[in-house]
Amino acid sequence: xxxxxxxxxxxxxxxxxxxxxxxxxxxxxxxxxxxxxxxxxxxxxxxxxxxxxxxxxxxxxxxxxxxxxxxxxxxxxxxxxxxxxxxxxxxxxxxxxxxxxxxxxxxxxxxxxxxxxxxxxxxxxxxxxxxxxxxxxxxxxxxxxxxxxxxxxxxxxxxxxxxxxxxxx
Amino acid sequence: xxxxxxxxxxxxxxxxxxxxxxxxxxxxxxxxxxxxxxxxxxxxxxxxxxxxxxxxxxxxxxxxxxxxxxxxxxxxxxxxxxxxxxxxxxxxxxxxxxxxxxxxxxxxxxxxxxxxxxxxxxxxxxxxxxxxxxxxxxxxxxxxxxxxxxxxxxxxxxxxxxxxxxxxxxxxxxx
Amino acid sequence: xxxxxxxxxxxxxxxxxxxxxxxxxxxxxxxxxxxxxxxxxxxxxxxxxxxxxxxxxxxxxxxxxxxxxxxxxxxxxxxxxxxxxxxxxxxxxxxxxxxxxxxxxxxxxxxxxxxxxxxxxxxxxxxxxxxxxxxxxxxxxxxxxxxxxxxx
Numbered sequence: 436x437x438x439x440x441x442x443x444x445x446x447x448x449x450x451x452x453x454x455x456x457x458x459x460x461x462x463x464x465x466x467x468x469x470x471x472x473x474x475x476x477x478x479x480x481x482x483x484x485x486x487x488x489x490x491x492x493x494x495x496x497x498x499x500x501x502x503x504x505x506x507x508x509x510x511x512x513x514x515x516x517x518x519x520x521x522x523x524x525x526x527x528x529x530x531x532x533x534x535x536x537x538x539x540x541x542x543x544x545x546x547x548x549x550x551x552x553x554x555x556x557x558x559x560x561x562x563x564x565x566x567x568x569x570x571x572x573x574x575x576x577x578x579x580x581x582x583x584x585x586x587x588x589x590x591x592x593x594x595x596x597x598x599x600x601x602x603x604x
Numbered sequence: 605x606x607x608x609x610x611x612x613x614x615x616x617x618x619x620x621x622x623x624x625x626x627x628x629x630x631x632x633x634x635x636x637x638x639x640x641x642x643x644x645x646x647x648x649x650x651x652x653x654x655x656x657x658x659x660x661x662x663x664x665x666x667x668x669x670x671x672x673x674x675x676x677x678x679x680x681x682x683x684x685x686x687x688x689x690x691x692x693x694x695x696x697x698x699x700x701x702x703x704x705x706x707x708x709x710x711x712x713x714x715x716x717x718x719x720x721x722x723x724x725x726x727x728x729x730x731x732x733x734x735x736x737x738x739x740x741x742x743x744x745x746x747x748x749x750x751x752x753x754x755x756x757x758x759x760x761x762x763x764x765x766x767x768x769x770x771x772x773x774x775x776x777x778x779x
Numbered sequence: 780x781x782x783x784x785x786x787x788x789x790x791x792x793x794x795x796x797x798x799x800x801x802x803x804x805x806x807x808x809x810x811x812x813x814x815x816x817x818x819x820x821x822x823x824x825x826x827x828x829x830x831x832x833x834x835x836x837x838x839x840x841x842x843x844x845x846x847x848x849x850x851x852x853x854x855x856x857x858x859x860x861x862x863x864x865x866x867x868x869x870x871x872x873x874x875x876x877x878x879x880x881x882x883x884x885x886x887x888x889x890x891x892x893x894x895x896x897x898x899x900x901x902x903x904x905x906x907x908x909x910x911x912x913x914x915x916x917x918x919x920x921x922x923x924x925x926x927x928x929x930x931x
Contacts, residue, residue, distance in 0.1 A: 438759075442758045445765070449743070472699075472702055475700065476701050479769070480772075481765070483768075484733070484737045487625075487718050488621035488622065488738055490711065491620065491625075492620075500634075500638070501613070504645075507638070573605070574605055574607070574845060576843060580840075583914065584901060584911070584912065586606070607845050657847070
């Protein structure tokens with residue numbers, strides 16, 4: 436059997452032939468025992484390989500494997516999220532100092548007259564509590580102006596609202 | 605990131621298995637699979653859902669493995685055997701093996717034999733076998749991924765299958 | 780040059796006074812929020828007939844989050860007005876609530892409460908349309924999500 440015929444036989448097995456070509460191979464198989472045996476061998480090999488990977492397990496614990504991924508993501512993410520600082524010419528920088536310096540007194544007067552003391556004397560500290568909890572994760576989508584705080588614990592028996600009748604799966 | 609960690613936990617074995625099938629080295633497979641997850645995270649916005657998430661991730665890890673294998677190939681000298689493999693060599697003329705390699709074997713034992721046999725293929729032949737048998741790519745797609753002709757894909761696949769059959773048969777004889 | 784600098788300083792001071800003045804009025808206007816409870820699932824149709832589809836903006840943004848669920852449904856929606864310095868609690872369900880505190884009309888403290896316990900608290904800026912989503916797993920491989928979105 437020449438190599439071209441062997442490859443055609445393989446293509447027949449792999450369903451890569453047109454209907455006409457497949458039909459031609461089928462009639463040839465009916466008359467050629469060697470071809471039939473070769474097809475059988477190719478098919479056996481394919482079947483032996485099927486589901487080979489299904490038994491393969493990652494040889495690292497979940498936490499250890501994930502920790503490296505998480506570290507790399509965190510290392511790459513702040514650089515991408517941080518905006519580039521705008522370049523400022525020396526002249527503009529000089530002027531920027533003068534204007535707020537000159538306006539501080541006026542601002543202070545306006546502030547005391549119209550606003551009063553700040554509502555939150557504790558100051559503007561952004562805090563995220565419950566973040567020492569390893570089951571709580573945050574994802575920021577800067578483009579969509581959305582933040583996700585996700586609790587990764589398994590579902591409890593009850594849903595926050597009255598349980599919908601979700602027997603349909 | 606918690607949701608993403610769940611996805612990693614769910615698919616990590618599959619992604620690692622694919623990397624290991626291609627690289628045949630545990631440490632490299634772990635590194636490349638982790639790199640694939642990082643890339644997956646960065647490209648999440650591009651995942652349109654037209655394929656399953658697992659399939660999308662296996663494609664990422666395959667491309668990383670192929671890049672790594674190409675880098676390694678540049679440093680490897682071509683052996684005569686490798687060149688012979690390309691043209692089909694003795695396997696082309698080998699009579700068909702009629703014994704089913706899976707007959708009478710426990711799943712674990714068969715997996716070990718296949719594992720050993722895969723390690724004895726060259727990277728081109730193993731790659732085309734993995735892409736076709738595990739990733740279920742068509743010839744045309746494999747040709748595009750491996751940057752070769754469909755004819756070359758077919759020849760390599762044929763050779764790889766026949767070599768696998770011969771190796772599994774030899775392992776049966778020596779067992 | 781000295782006269783020019785002086786003019787710039789005076790104009791700057793006037794500008795700051797104007798901003799402070801208008802800011803004083805703006806800060807008295809309460810911030811408006813919507814708190815929505817969503818159900819995430821792979822089912823194309825919710826088995827609960829009272830669930831509604833999401834509004835396009837929330838729908839699009841929730842879909843962009845890295846969650847596996849294919850569909851989301853609106854369980855309920857509440858609107859709340861939050862003046863400066865005030866804390867308000869919104870009951871999302873029998874067991875869950877969201878507490879919102881207006882710190883300075885831009886920064887807000889959001890506390891998610893489940894079964895009378897604080898689950899998570901977050902302080903962040905909320906410009907108009909900014910969205911904070913708090914979620915977790917629900918039975919049947921589904922999810923619950925609480926969306927806090929500034930609308931005014």
